[in-house]
Amino acid sequence: MNPSMADLVMVVHGPEAFDAGDVERLNGLLSPRQVLVAGIMARTAAEESGLPATCTDERPSVVLGALSGPACMVNRGKTPESGRIFGELVAGRLAGLIHVECSDSTVYCWDNADERLAAAIAERTGYALVHATSTRTRREGVREIRGCIPGEAVFVNGIVIGTATEETVVLASEDGTIWVVSGLDPKPHGFEKLLRAGLPDLQTAWCKSGPVRRRAPGPGERAPRSGRVVVIDHCGHTLYRELEGEVCGVLSIGDDTTAVCGHICSHAGIPIFGVVDGDADAIIEPGYAQGSVVVEVVSGRDDDIGREIAAARSLQATCWEDWVEETLRALAGRVRVVLDLREE
Structure with missing residues (x-):
C-alpha cells in the first residue's frame, strides 16, 4: 500500500454514500x-449499514479540520454538480481537501491537498482525478446556497425556510433579520422558527437543499417502555444529542421535525408522539417505530399545542402507552389522530 494511505481516515458525509454501497466498497479498496461519519442522517444510515464507523454530529469541515494525518471526504451528491459544489464549500473552509465524489466517480484534489494521496486513491478506486481550486470570496451578510433543484425544500440550520425556484438561493441578513434576495419561494413560518432560535450567522449556518434521505428507515428493536420523554421542537437535527440514557419516547413538534424524528427513531425502536399541522415538505421517507402516534391540530398551530404538552405533562413516563393515552385525553377535541401504531 502507498505509505501515505497507511493511516487514512475516511470522513463520510450524508446517508447516500452508505445507502448506495459506496462506503462498503471504498472500505474494501482503501x-x-x-x-468518521459527519452529519445526522449519515449517522442513521451508518448505524443501519452495520459497518464499523465512529459517528459525530459535526459538519465535515469541522471533523476534517481536527485531523492531522491523511484524510479524505466521501460524498454522494444528488447530482454530480451539487456534489462538486458541496466539495468546494467544504474545501473553502480548509487548507486543502481530498474529496471522493461517488455520484460521478471523481477524486477532487482541492487547493493544497496532498496530490500523491489523491492520486493513490484515484488509482485504487478507478475514479478520475481532478485538480480544483475553491472560491473563498464571500460577501458579508450574504449566503448563496448553490446546487438547488427548483421545487425542492431549502434548509437553514435544519429548518425548512422555503422552496427553491432557481439553482442558487441567495439570502441576506442585516438589522436582526434575514430576507430572500433571490431563488426562493419563502415559507414565512419557517423564517419565524429560524429567527426564534436567534439570528444565525449566514456564513457559518448549516444550509442545504433537497431531501435529507431518500431511503426508508430500517426497523429496530423496541426501546424500553419507561424512561424520559425527549422534546424536539422544530429542530430534528438535534435529536441524537438527546437520545442518551433511558429514553422511552419523543415528543416532536412540527411536520418536518416529526418526519425526521420518526425516521431516526424507527431504527432505534423509539416511538414518537408527533404534533403536526399539515405543512410537511416531504423531505424524508417516512418511518415510525411501533407505539408511535401522530396527531394533527384541528385549529391553531402545532407550535402552541406542542409546547403546551411539553409544559403540562410530565416528561418522565412509567409507561409510554399510558403517557400517550393521557396526553390524547387532555387534547380531546383539539387534535385528530392521523397515525396510530400502538398495539391493539
Missing part, C-alpha cells in the same frame, strides 16, 4: 484506519 482499508482506512478509521471511518
